[in-house]
Amino acid sequence: METQTQTATATFADGRKPLVEMRDISIAFGGIKAVDHASVELYPGEVVGLLGHNGAGKSTLIKILSGAYPRDHGDIFIKGERAEINNPRDAKKYGIETIYQTLALADNVDAAANLFLGRELRTRWGTLDDVAMEAAAREVMGRLNPNFRRFKEPVKKLSGGQRQSVAIARAIHFNANILIMDEPTAALGPQETKQVADLTLQLKKTGIGIFLISHDIHDVFELSDRVSVMKNGRIVGTAKVKDVTKDEVLGMIILGKCPAGAIPGPGALQS
């Protein structure tokens, strides 16, 4: 398995160092192996799509990277160095930002408070600088969702799309190196989905690495450079998008069958 990881790195690297390397990660909840010896890597300026059925382990794998779950086994390397990620605060220190599928918003406070939660701007007396935070929130929300005006209301009163843009704003405002997007367009209409796609490509150009989780295979094909497919907690295979067809990827998702254009992982059907 170690050799497979090595080959994967070698085939894509072009001599560049990976931004993130998750090696041999496992986690079990009770007796269930949610993630079973999975390895993925992410390069600067690259979008990697993580595909798989519900319960395949995509979100869990990514939550280990963002510090939400402690891993049972395996190592995480950031820019080639072993990273100690034991909680979300650690992950943020490495510039890892996450848009969670559940959005992870505190419903009872307003957009600015959510945007800066855990990283509040302070005045020179150490108190909250609400005015400055609202100004920054207006600026970043203005880019994402120009019609948004409800800065004084708790986010529970916002629409699904507005809530999603608050979650996205929070992830991009702090100059992330590594962005994790877990179903970022789940609550969005077609127009906003397009906006998020544009944003993704724009962020990618600035050199940050993006993990994109989705079960919409079309989305993933449009935005990603590579895809990794998971099934039952294991990696079926990893492939450059241009080397495989959508049908082949569907075969990976449903049957766990690894096509010729992909590098097989431990979850690939042995035949």
Next chain:
Amino acid sequence: MSSATDSRSGPAMAQESAVQRFFRATEIDTRLLGMIGALALIWVGMDLIGVWKSSGFTLNPRTLWDNSIFLSSRNLWNLLVQTSAIAVMSTGMVLIIVMRHIDLSVGSMLSFIGVVIGVEQVYGLSPTLGATSPVIWIIAVLSALALGAFIGGVNGYLVAYAGIPSFIVTLGGLIVYNGLAWWVIRGETVAPMDANFELIGGTPRGAWIGSAASWILGGLACAGIVWGLIANRSARQRFRFPQRPVWAEVFLGVMGSVLIIGTVAVVNSYAWPPKVVEAYAKDHAITVPPEGLTFGHGFAIPVLITVAIGFLMTFIAGRTAFGRYVYAIGGNPEAAELAGVNTKWMTLCMFSLMGVLTAVAACITSARLDAASNSLGQTNELYVIAATVIGGTSLAGGVGTIYGAMLGALVMQSLQSGMTLLNFDSAVRDVVVGSVLVFAVWLDQIYRRRQG
């Protein structure tokens, strides 16, 4: 006007009634207004019943206000002092409940801290330092605060790091601290407290600050309100944010000032009892003129402590990251953790803060009684939680205000002492207070449902 309508669209605004427009422009919490209304109703009602009873069950409109008992300055002054301890604890209980926890142990914690500092003063400090030592009260208060922070911290540690539900931890704490209090004092009552320490309770002469100082404080508070409104307005102007209309700002300033000036007038019009005036005149070698001397009480020290703590806690809740995290954790604990908030440490700190506030209440209560016994503070946890809930705090977490809880405490105390004044049976009092709690929460639910 147009600048304040940022968050609503045009047509919706046009349909608003004048009243709705008024509340939105002034940003007054309508629930707060409801509570003030309820309080006014209780006060006037208690007063009328009192007058009615004392005048042989007849109501003469001309002498209606002459025989006021409840609305006398003396009773209102006492009411404020009596509310202090519960109000202080309720400011912390709000944040505990906002964080989706509960603290059932505050009553017996108060009892335990009270007897510890009572024993400390009577058997420890007084014999060693001399009964007149000016540092006794300082040591007593500091040890109370330290003990409160520690006990609260233990509660918080068990909740946050051992993962035991706060209901269980503090239910256990209720029993444990009760036992500890008994163990320290064995059912005795220790008295008297240090003379300086007693001032915290508001009973002896010197525990109220007099008319002049009260007017000065009131004036400063009015200036503070005006300054706050102006500072907020100019900050919003600088960033070109929507603002309240000028008339709304003026209205808020005037209302706040009227409330403060009215309170000062009430506490000042409660004159010293003749005996106290006599003693004062003797001490200061003043000859009392034939028409007598009148001194106003002014604010009592425990009331000032309570107001100061109210401000401090409002500041912590609204202006610091600590307060922001408390509300965020209450809104969505997982989200707060994922956003990088150290929720366990926050929980520990919050319970510790609750302990400190309980210690303040313990000082006020034991100083007011001028004695400490293990019956001090018993069942206080129920009144504190009731006050907090009447004040609009949701037990589901995430919602609650400091001023609401303090007003809730005033409502509870008004009911209690009003019925005491009217010679109600204590059993009847309990029935009424309990029913009011349930009724208030029911009203609040209806209100919330209609607000959507």
